[in-house]
Amino acid sequence: MTRSQMKTGTDVQLDEAGKSGTRIYRFSGDWRSASVHTIMSRLSELASKDGKAAEVDLSDITAMDTAGAWIISRFMSKIGDVKLTSNNPRYLELLGALPDELPEPGAEPKQFTSRFARFFAPIGEAVLSAWEDTVAAMFILGSAVRGAQLKLGRHSGLSPAAIVNQVDRMGVQAVPIIMLMSFLIGAIIAQQGAFQLRYFGAELFVVDLVGILQLREIGVLLTAIMIAGRSGSAITAEIGSMKMREEIDALKVMGLSPIGVLVFPRLVALTVALPLLTIVANFSALTGAAVVAWGYSGITFATFLARLQEAVDFSSVLAGMIKAPFMALIIGVVAAVEGLKVGGSAESLGRHVTQSVVKSIFVVILVDGLFAMFYASIDF
Numbered sequence: 001m002t003r004s005q006m007k008t009g010t011d012v013q014l015d016e017a018g019k020s021g022t023r024i025y026r027f028s029g030d031w032r033s034a035s036v037h038t039i040m041s042r043l044s045e046l047a048s049k050d051g052k053a054a055e056v057d058l059s060d061i062t063a064m065d066t067a068g069a070w071i072i073s074r075f076m077s078k079i080g081d082v083k084l085t086s087n088n089p090r091y092l093e094l095l096g097a098l099p100d101e102l103p104e105p106g107a108e109p110k111q112f113t114s115r116f117a118r119f120f121a122p123i124g125e126a127v128l129s130a131w132e133d134t135v136a137a138m139f140i141l142g143s144a145v146r147g148a149q150l151k152l153g154r155h156s157g158l159s160p161a162a163i164v165n166q167v168d169r170m171g172v173q174a175v176p177i178i179m180l181m182s183f184l185i186g187a188i189i190a191q192q193g194a195f196q197l198r199y200f201g202a203e204l205f206v207v208d209l210v211g212i213l214q215l216r217e218i219g220v221l222l223t224a225i226m227i228a229g230r231s232g233s234a235i236t237a238e239i240g241s242m243k244m245r246e247e248i249d250a251l252k253v254m255g256l257s258p259i260g261v262l263v264f265p266r267l268v269a270l271t272v273a274l275p276l277l278t279i280v281a282n283f284s285a286l287t288g289a290a291v292v293a294w295g296y297s298g299i300t301f302a303t304f305l306a307r308l309q310e311a312v313d314f315s316s317v318l319a320g321m322i323k324a325p326f327m328a329l330i331i332g333v334v335a336a337v338e339g340l341k342v343g344g345s346a347e348s349l350g351r352h353v354t355q356s357v358v359k360s361i362f363v364v365i366l367v368d369g370l371f372a373m374f375y376a377s378i379d380f
Contacts, residue, residue: 022053028060031068047078058086069094136337143259162265170231171273179284186285190292203297208311210289219282220320224327228360232335236356239339240349267332274328327364334360
């Protein structure tokens with residue numbers, strides 16, 4: 001064997017063996033990203049496609065990472081077909097796993113879609129998302145009902161203190177804003193009704209207008225909207241924050257159901273608090289209407305109460321109160337679904353809190369309309 005040797009430190013050696021002049025490239029040393037930059041120019045000099053047989057020997061390499069393997073692979077592509085040898089099979093596997101060439105940056109295939117697809121694709125995505133939300137809501141509702149069957153005890157997983165705390169936060173602390181809002185709404189309805197009915201000499205019928213509208217529709221609807229914006233967003237933010245910090249996964253690891261621990265107390269609290277807040281809202285709205293009727297139209301409080309008793313019966317009160325538990329469950333379930341969908345970023349948390357409020361208000365108004373049609377169909 002005749003040998004003419006060229007070195008670049010301890011990284012590469014070129015041998016020529018036999019009469020055929022087989023070129024043998026012996027790689028050695030540390031072929032990792034921190035050290036391979038020193039040999040780049042030497043590899044460019046050694047790369048040659050002269051038609052001679054070539055062999056690449058990796059037996060003396062002490063360490064190799066993806067950067068080193070990629071440089072060796074590019075060198076082999078420049079010298080043509082070569083025989084690769086190594087006493088470490090991991091290096092051969094690493095070289096074999098590399099692609100032949102990297103894709104050009106930003107060279108994504110263009111997608112040509114028809115106008116039909118561009119128009120109906122968002123609709124299909126919205127329908128699919130609504131179906132997934134419905135399935136998730138049914139799962140949460142079913143899990144909550146199953147959680148309600150737990151016995152009260154040390155290991156039941158149900159804490160009465162948690163329910164009382166949520167009732168205080170969602171119900172008691174919401175009384176001032178509910179009273180103020182309802183008082184103003186009742187006053188506005190009474191003023192506008194009296195202003196219009198004055199042309200017909202029927203200002204007294206403003207009591208009928210306020211009483212029926214407030215007790216059957218406005219009271220429970222506006223209270224539910226306020227609770228959706230106040231308590232529903234809080235539920236989504238709390239559960240979403242726990243999801244971001246992986247506290248929900250920790251509950252699962254501990255053998256606890258996140259639905260039973262986090263969602264069920266809030267659903268019970270909403271179901272208790274919303275009907276009570278509706279009663280408070282009704283009284284506040286009627287009080288505001290009575291004050292405006294007395295100051296604007298001269299209708300005394302005694303006359304207001306007497307007319308209210310004639311205009312409103314028990315069915316009007318019951319028609320509004322029946323809706324309250326259903327709206328409370330809707331707000332709680334939608335808020336919990338959006339909270340459990342939160343990802344690992346603050347942007348995701350804000351997006352799902354917004355979606356929680358919007359979806360809750362939409363579904364509450366939709367359910368109120370369905371109740372109105374149902375009451376009309378049974379003449380209730």
